Amino acid sequence: MNAMIINKYGSNALFESKEVETPTAKSGQVLIKISASSINTVDTMIKNMGTDLPFSPATPAILGMDFAGTIEQLGEGVNEFSVGDEVYGCIGGLADLQGTLAEYVAADSKLIARKPKNLTMKEAAAIPLVGITAYEGLIRANVSKGQKVLVHGGTGGVGHLAVQIAKHFGADVYATGGAEKQMEIIESYGAKAINYKTENVEDYVKKHTNGLGFDVVYDSVGGDNMLKSFEATALNGQITTTVSLCNIDLSAMHFKGLSLHVVFMLIPMLHDYKREQHGEILRHIAKIAEAGDLKPLLDEKQFSLKNVGDAYARLESKNAIGKVVVEN
Numbered sequence: 001m002n003a004m005i006i007n008k009y010g011s012n013a014l015f016e017s018k019e020v021e022t023p024t025a026k027s028g029q030v031l032i033k034i035s036a037s038s039i040n041t042v043d044t045m046i047k048n049m050g051t052d053l054p055f056s057p058a059t060p061a062i063l064g065m066d067f068a069g070t071i072e073q074l075g076e077g078v079n080e081f082s083v084g085d086e087v088y089g090c091i092g093g094l095a096d097l098q099g100t101l102a103e104y105v106a107a108d109s110k111l112i113a114r115k116p117k118n119l120t121m122k123e124a125a126a127i128p129l130v131g132i133t134a135y136e137g138l139i140r141a142n143v144s145k146g147q148k149v150l151v152h153g154g155t156g157g158v159g160h161l162a163v164q165i166a167k168h169f170g171a172d173v174y175a176t177g178g179a180e181k182q183m184e185i186i187e188s189y190g191a192k193a194i195n196y197k198t199e200n201v202e203d204y205v206k207k208h209t210n211g212l213g214f215d216v217v218y219d220s221v222g223g224d225n226m227l228k229s230f231e232a233t234a235l236n237g238q239i240t241t242t243v244s245l246c247n248i249d250l251s252a253m254h255f256k257g258l259s260l261h262v263v264f265m266l267i268p269m270l271h272d273y274k275r276e277q278h279g280e281i282l283r284h285i286a287k288i289a290e291a292g293d294l295k296p297l298l299d300e301k302q303f304s305l306k307n308v309g310d311a312y313a314r315l316e317s318k319n320a321i322g323k324v325v326v327e328n
Contacts (some may be wrong), residue, residue, distance in 0.1 A: 001019070001020060001022040001102055001104045002018070002019055002020075002102065002103050002305070003017075003018060003019075003020050003062050003101060003102035003103065004016070004018075004062065004063075004102070004306075004308050005017075005018045005061070005062060006027040006047065006060065006061050006062075007059055007060045007143050008050075008059055009046075009047060009048065009049065009050025009052065009056065009059065009299065010048065011048050011051075011250060013047050013048070014309060015101070015308050015309045015312075017091060017306060018060075020062075020102070022103070022104050023098065023104060023105065023106035024073065024154050025073045025075035025078075025105065025106050026075050026076075026079060027075050027076040027077050028075055028076070028077050028108060028109055028110070029075040029078070029107060029108055029109060030073065030074055030075060030078055030081055030087075030106070030107055030109050030112070030114075031065065031072050031073035031074075031075075031104060031105075031106050032069040032071055032072065032087065032104065032105050032106075032107055033069050033070050033072050033104055034067050034068075034069040034100055034102065034104065034105060034199055034328050035067075035068055035069045035070065035102060035121035035125070035327065035328055036067065036068050036069075036121045036122045036124075036125035036325055036326065036327045036328065037064045037065075037066055037067045037068075037100040037125055037325070037326050037328075038066040038117065038126045038127075038129075038316075038323050038324065038325045038326070039064075039100055039308075039311050039314075039315050039323075039324045039325070039326065040065060040066065040129050040130065040157065041063070041157070041315070042129070042266070043063055043064065043065060043093065043265040043312070043315075044180045044312055044315055044316050046063060046093070047063060047312060047319035048058065048095065048126065048160070049272070050251060055094045055095050055266065055270055056094065056095070057094060057095060057096065057097075057099070059159070061099070062092075062098050062099040062101055062102050063093045063098075063099040063101055064092070064093045064099035064100035064101035064102075064326075065090045065091070065092060065093040065094065065099065065100065065128070065129055066088075066089075066090050066100065066125055066126070066127070066128045067088065067089065067090075067100040067105065067107075067125055067128075068086070068087070068088040068115050068121040068122070068124035068125035068130050069086070069087065069088075069105075069121070070084065070085070070086055071083055071084065071085045071087060071089070072104070073104065073305050074136050075106075075109070080109065081109060081112075081114075082094055085114055085146045086114065086115050086124075087112045087113060087114055087115055088112065088113065088114075088115040088124040088125060088127065088128055088282065089107065089111045089112035089113065089128050089278070089279070089282060090128035090132060090265070090269070090278065091105065091107040091108065091111045091112065091269070092105060092107065092131045092269070093269065094266065094269060095146045095269070095270055097269060100243070101153055101305065101308055101326070102305075103107075103328060106158060107181065108124065108275055108277045109279075110275035110278070110279050111268070111269065111275050111279060112279060112282065112285060113276050113279050113280075113282035113283045113285075113286060114283075115286065116285075116286040116289035116290050116317045117286075117290055118289060118290055118292075119124060119289055119295070119296075120194065120294075120296045121327075121328060122298065122325050123295070123296050123298065125325055126296040126297075126298055126322075126325050127161070127282075127285060127289075127296050128282060129157075129265060130157040130158045130161055130323070131161050131281075131282070131285045131294075131296075132265050132278055132281050132282065132285075133158045133160075133242055133263050133265045133279050134158050134162035134165055134262050135161075135165055135219075135284065135285060136243075136265060136281065137158075137162065137218055137240035137242070137261060137263045138162060138165055138166055138169065138216075138218065138240070139220070140238075140240060140261040140263070140265040141216045141238035141239070141240045141259075141261055142216075142238065143166055143169050143171050143216050144169065144170065144171070145169065145170030146170060146171070146172065147171045147215040147216060148171070148172045148174070148208070148209055148214045148215050148216075148234075149166045149171040149172065149173050149174070149214060149215065149216045149217075149218065150173075150174045150175070150176070150194075150214040150216070150217045150218070150229075150232055150245075151166065151173065151174070151175040151176070151191075151217075151218045151220065152175075152176050152196075152217065152220055152221045152225055152228070152229065153162050153175075153176065153219075153220040153221045154175025154176055154177050154182070154185075154186040154189075154191065154193065155175075155177055155182045155185045155297065155321065155322075156220050156221075157185060157220075157263070158218075158220040158242055159175065159218070159220040160185070160189070160296075160297050160322075161294065161296070162218045162220065163186065163189050163191050164189050164288075164293060164294045164295070165177050165285075165288060165293075166216075166218070166295065167189060167191065167293065168291070168293040168294065169191060171189040171216070173189075173190070173192070174191060174192045174193075174194055174195065174204075174214070175189075175191050175192075175193060176193075176194045176195075176196040177180065177193055177194070177195065177196070178195065178196055178197045178212070178241070181321060182321075183195060184259070185297065185321075192208065193326045194208075195290065201228050201231045201232050202231070204232075205231070205232055209234070209323075211217060212235075213232060213233050213234030213235065213237060214233055214234060214237065215233075215234055215237055215292055216233075216237065216238045216239075216240070217229045217232055217233045217237070217238070217239045217240070217242045218239075219239060219240065219241040219242075219243070220242050221243065221324020222241050222244060222245075222246065223243055223245075223246045224248065225244065226239075226241060226244070226246065226248055227248060227249075228250070229241070230252035230253055230256065230258065233256065233258055234256075235256050235257060236257045236258070236259075237256070237258055237259075238257065238258070238259050238261065239253075239258055239260050239261065240260075240261040240262075240263060241260070241261070241262060241263070242262075242263050242264075244260075244262045249327065265278075296322070296323055297321070297322035297323065298322045298323055298325060299314065299320040299321060299322040299323060299324050299325070300321070300322075301314055301320070301324070302327075303324065303325070303326045303327070304326065304327055305326055305327070305328050308326050311325075311326050
């Protein structure tokens with residue numbers, strides 16, 4: 001099969017097209033012909049940082065985590081899928097797990113689900129990592145009907161799906177953005193857009209919650225922005241974040257009695273820990289999409305497997321609006 005190989009890590013690392021042996025489905029696995037794969041921030045981190053990250057695969061490596069494709073072979077013990085099923089998931093590109101920037105991949109069947117019937121392969125490939133992250137964070141924060149939920153980064157990969165899933169759960173959703181286009185996208189999901197460049201936290205908390213604060217804040221920005229999340233959350237409220245690699249003062253959390261949930265969705269893949277939960281979440285997301293309540297935002301630029309390096313550069317440029325997807 002053809003695959004895009006990276007031979008060394010670094011900001012100037014290049015992808016090389018190479019013919020490699022097609023894998024076979026081992027026990028508990030399925031062999032998938034890949035139709036599309038999306039690029040995530042963690043993918044670019046692995047490419048640039050390499051062995052500085054404990055989960056980067058040894059080179060030469062096939063990167064890529066998300067995919068959508070068609071099952072071509074079933075391994076021993078796999079009974080819940082059939083040859084010909086169209087599936088999606090986040091299955092590799094780290095540690096000893098082959099990535100998705102290739103024609104085929106052998107994947108743990110626990111990590112995948114049938115793709116939403118109403119979405120294209122390209123759309124489905126955009127969902128897994130960010131969708132699982134968004135869903136898990138909202139579930140951990142016990143989001144429920146009627147609650148006021150604030151999503152920081154409402155048009156980001158995780159953020160735009162968190163907005164839609166929270167709406168599906170019946171929450172009253174608000175989300176931050178910093179440009180007119182971002183504001184329009186947030187409003188199109190039925191949420192209230194907040195321009196973080198022109199509105200400070202105190203003002204929008206007073207405006208939208210009568211000064212009480214939001215029941216749940218999903219902070220997909222993280223870092224120093226967490227201090228804004230502490231300020232925006234109601235007493236005894238819930239905060240979920242995906243970016244907590246930082247040193248910040250937790251005093252505000254203490255005096256408001258806040259609960260903090262950190263989502264690191266790579267854990268099941270890295271540690272072979274409760275991988276079936278990812279398959280289960282993807283099944284829930286497929287139902288939400290098929291109900292018409294979730295649609296991934298795709299960047300306008302088109303990329304093929306042969307120019308995957310340009311796709312990585314597009315995401316790193318910060319100019320992409322929506323998920324960057326590579327089609328085979």
